[in-house]
């Protein structure tokens with residue numbers, strides 16, 4: 001296998017695979033230290049801000065507002081390199097990382113590849129549902145929604161039209177709830193203006209949740225409030241509903257109930273992708289990689305795992321830390337400190353709270369000492385997300401879009417842009 005061309009220096013070479021919240025935060029910290037040569041590997045050449053994918057899917061934001069090119073980020077550094085590649089295998093003994101563009105030697109290796117959509121081995125589901133784990137999938141969803149509205153306008157058969165209009169969302173976590181709320185607002189505010197001939201009252205939006213409440217990672221009062229907000233927007237929240245399969249036309253539940261819809265958005269599960277060279281014993285539930293509290297992968301010297309893919313065993317958290325941005329960021333901060341100062345400080349997660357938005361002036365926020373709902377919670381959600389987006393230009397564009405949408409009750413991005421079809 002060819003060696004990837006990266007100058008070898010006296011510096012300690014740290015390879016970081018994955019430029020998400022964890023990987024990127026680590027790059028930023030380590031790139032300030034001249035003892036290290038930092039090599040970032042990612043299958044894309046940009047960082048994606050996942051919490052706002054649903055707004056791209058609902059035509060509220062441009063994809064370019066929520067992604068940030070890695071090369072721009074490392075422009076001013078002298079010890080940082082980026083290579084666009086996919087990880088293929090790790091040779092721990094030779095300290096060699098194999099990627100789709102060749103092999104690279106490392107002194108230390110950090111795996112921060114995040115997680116992917118989990119279809120629980122159901123091929124039919126995988127082929128027919130729409131996931132939302134990348135900006136391209138969000139854009140795909142936007143196109144499908146708009147295409148189906150166009151098709152519904154010319155469809156004369158009631159049942160077929162209904163099939164094009166109804167949407168099923170599977171998974172009542174923050175992603176499912178936010179998508180359901182945004183779709184319901186689109187139905188309420190946009191459809192009557194854009195598709196006057198369609199009767200928006202006929203559109204059904206279902207949110208299917210396996211457990212007995214939505215937002216089950218938040219407090220019971222927040223989940224009840226979120227459900228009320230969704231119901232007020234006309235979303236049909238179905239709890240205790242486990243999907244068995246979806247054949248592209250009908251969603252079949254484990255209890256035999258069926259829903260007819262062409263579009264099923266899958267926000268019901270995530271799992272990591274296994275990497276050759278990481279021993280089977282290092283994997284736990286959801287293909288997360290087991291590490292100690294210093295982020296070191298068990299039985300793999302000089303290799304670390306951070307973020308969604310990492311699982312730190314602890315009695316308090318038998319299922320690991322929540323797979324959210326704050327955990328990824330705080331893990332990266334802790335590892336950066338340990339690497340820079342040559343220390344061994346264990347990871348301690350500081351829970352800053354959790355939040356979800358349902359629509360305009362409607363959100364829920366759980367903080368340590370208080371719970372917020374309504375406009376204050378919604379304003380806080382906007383502020384936190386705006387603050388977290390990378391790049392001043394992106395922040396500005398997102399802010400302008402939000403203000404515009406808020407004042408006009410309209411989104412300006414309902415464009416159906418598709419790749420050119422050959423032939």
Ligand SMILES: Cc1cc2nc3c(=O)[nH]c(=O)nc-3n(C[C@H](O)[C@H](O)[C@H](O)COP(=O)(O)OP(=O)(O)OC[C@H]3O[C@@H](n4cnc5c(N)ncnc54)[C@H](O)[C@@H]3O)c2cc1C
Pocket residue numbers: 017018019020021022023041042043044046047048050051052053054085086087112113114115132133174175306307308309323324325326328
């Ligand atoms: C739709 C959605 C909404 C969310 N909303 C919220 C929210 O509101 N608040 C919150 O705290 N969290 C939210 N999350 C979760 C949050 O985004 C994750 O916890 C966080 O992104 C984890 O960071 P990470 O660095 O571990 O992985 P990621 O951010 O997923 O980054 C992984 C990186 O690795 C790269 N990569 C993956 N596989 C390979 C490979 N084989 N080779 C090379 N590179 C690879 C990817 O391209 C990506 O850049 C949301 C997630 C989704 C999907």
